[in-house]
Amino acid sequence: MITDIKEITEQEIVKKTNLQHIAIIMDGNRRWAKERNLPSAMGHKKGVDALKATLKACHKFGVKYLTVYAFSTENWNRKPEEVAFLMDLLANTIKNELDELHQNGVVINFIGDLTKLNKKLQEILYNAMDYTKDNTGVRLQIAFNYGSRNEIVNAVKHLIDDGVKSSDVTEDLISSALYTAGIPDPDLLIRTGGEMRVSNYLLWQVAYSEFLVTKQYWPEFNEQSLSDAIFEFGNRQRRYGK
Numbered sequence: 001m002i003t004d005i006k007e008i009t010e011q012e013i014v015k016k017t018n019l020q021h022i023a024i025i026m027d028g029n030r031r032w033a034k035e036r037n038l039p040s041a042m043g044h045k046k047g048v049d050a051l052k053a054t055l056k057a058c059h060k061f062g063v064k065y066l067t068v069y070a071f072s073t074e075n076w077n078r079k080p081e082e083v084a085f086l087m088d089l090l091a092n093t094i095k096n097e098l099d100e101l102h103q104n105g106v107v108i109n110f111i112g113d114l115t116k117l118n119k120k121l122q123e124i125l126y127n128a129m130d131y132t133k134d135n136t137g138v139r140l141q142i143a144f145n146y147g148s149r150n151e152i153v154n155a156v157k158h159l160i161d162d163g164v165k166s167s168d169v170t171e172d173l174i175s176s177a178l179y180t181a182g183i184p185d186p187d188l189l190i191r192t193g194g195e196m197r198v199s200n201y202l203l204w205q206v207a208y209s210e211f212l213v214t215k216q217y218w219p220e221f222n223e224q225s226l227s228d229a230i231f232e233f234g235n236r237q238r239r240y241g242k
Contacts, residue, residue, distance in 0.1 A: 010061040010227050013234040021065035022058065022229075023186035023209070025201055026051070028193030028217030041085055046219035048093050055106065057223040058138045061230060065139045065183055069201050073113070073147030090144065091121050094128050105137025111179035112146030113154075141180065148203035151179055180205055188233050192218040210236050 013019065026047055033043030051068060058066045071086055094108075101108060108128045117125070125144075155177035159169065175181065186202060186209045194215040198206065212229055214221075 008234075010230045013230050014062045017187075017234055019063060019187045019230065019233060021067065021184050021186045021188075022063055022226075023067040023069075023189045023202055023206065024054070025069045025189070025191040025193075025199060026218040026221075027191060027195055027199075029219060031193065032217035032219045040082060041089075043217075043219055044086065044089055048089065050219050050221045052097070053222045054226055055138060055140060056104075057226040059104065060223070061226065063138065063230075065141070065186075067111070067141035067143065067180070067183075067186065067202070069143045069146065069199070071112075071144045071146070072200060073145060073150055074200070087117070087121055091124050094124050098128055098131060101140075102132050102135065105135045106132060107135045107137065107139040108132045109139065109141045110144050111141050111151075112144045113150065114145065116145050139183070141183065143179075143201070146179070146201070148200045152204060174204070178204060185209065188212060188229065190214065190229055192216055192221055208238070208240050210238065 008016075029043035029047045030040045031043075032046065033040050036042075055066060070090070075086070076083060098108075108131075110125045110129060114122055114125060152174075155174055158177050159173065164173065180202070185205045185207070189198070189202070189206050189209045189211050191198075191211070191213045194213060196213055202209075210233055212232055214225070214229075216225060
């Protein structure tokens with residue numbers, strides 16, 4: 001918790017609180033579009049713009065890691081045409097934005113079960129990760145075909161396959177087998193759209209994250225929104241169970 005918080009900047013809050021990692025549940029694209037009598041596709045496209053603005057704000061404020069929930073393992077249950085649109089939107093966004101992201105030093109990482117995606121999309125995603133792996137800017141994790149329970153199950157399976165004895169299992173060992181291995185746990189989890197649930201997102205990693213739910217739909221999220229969230233974080237006192 002920081003005193004006299006109104007007198008300092010976002011960058012100072014990030015530094016003084018050691019705020020390294022922000023995770024976001026990007027919710028409200030479809031509701032934003034529906035309220036404006038627009039097709040859902042427009043909400044998802046505006047959501048891409050919001051992500052670009054948020055990523056730039058993370059760079060400006062000194063946040064090192066940004067993890068966003070783009071497509072869950074449950075999202076396959078949506079209408080086939082919407083699922084197909086989201087797959088195409090991801091592919092086209094990566095192809096169109098990759099060079100600029102690379103020039104800005106962004107490291108791109110996709111977390112989730114990518115084996116369920118078509119081969120062409122997998123190639124685009126793996127190419128983006130390889131292309132940006134040596135950058136030193138904001139590290140962007142995009143959770144796609146991601147489900148936290150599935151992630152934990154897969155981590156346990158990998159440990160068993162590696163012959164790890166039950167007596168050797170530790171929290172650090174499980175963390176090392178997750179998609180987010182090597183990345184610090186989120187300090188702050190933001191959910192847009194007003195819903196009060198975590199939706200099978202980073203269940204292991206957010207054990208001691210600060211939660212912030214905003215009624216603002218994701219397409220409306222911008223630099224000011226992130227600034228407000230950082231100031232709110234600066235007002236929190238993290239106890240870690242103490």
